[in-house]
Amino acid sequence: MTPEASIPGPAPIDESALRAYLSDELPPDQMARVEKALRESATLRARLEDVRADREDFQLHSLGAIWRRSRLTCPTRQQLGSYVLDALDPELGAYFQFHLEVVECPICQANLSDLEAQSRSNSGSDGSRTRHQRILKSSEHLLGDEA
Structure with missing residues (x-):
């Protein structure tokens, strides 16, 4: 060998x-x-x-x-909060509505439901209104003559 x-x-x-x-x-x-x-x-x-x-x-x-796992088309929770407050550009709001109602993304629907529940509970509390008034009052000087 x-x-x-x-x-x-x-x-x-x-x-x-x-x-x-x-x-x-x-x-x-x-x-x-x-x-x-x-x-x-x-x-x-x-x-x-x-x-x-x-x-x-x-x-x-x-x-x-990979697209679904990374949630590349999902809005952030902050963006969904703006959606709840109707404070988005109309085109972006329309996309979010499509994403929530047509695509029916379960994660975004759960986030939206949670944000809406928080919004409802906050809008009913006196502390929230008082806090809101304090924030507006403290920001008046930034608005100038527009207020």
Whole structure:
């Protein structure tokens, strides 16, 4: 037996290696080896696509899933507060209405419901009106002659 024969070569790129590659779980040297092999082998690229399609999290990485998960079209809670107070630009208010009533975003609907409940409870308290009057009175000088 020659010395070269006793040194094992790199492990074959099997399904578990491809899964680890897709999940970025391989060490850098093995990632580079898999990437090189993928560039050189159409058969291995086809196997990678099969592994990708069979993954449980396959749909988690679609553009739509990322968009929904990141809530890219959802207004912030502060913006929803302005919506409750009808203090938004009409176009933005119309979009929020669409988002809430047509898209029916459950997170935004829950936030809106909470903000509306807070608004109702605050509008009924005397402390809120007094605080509101104090804020207006302390800001009169900023308004100048317009007040």
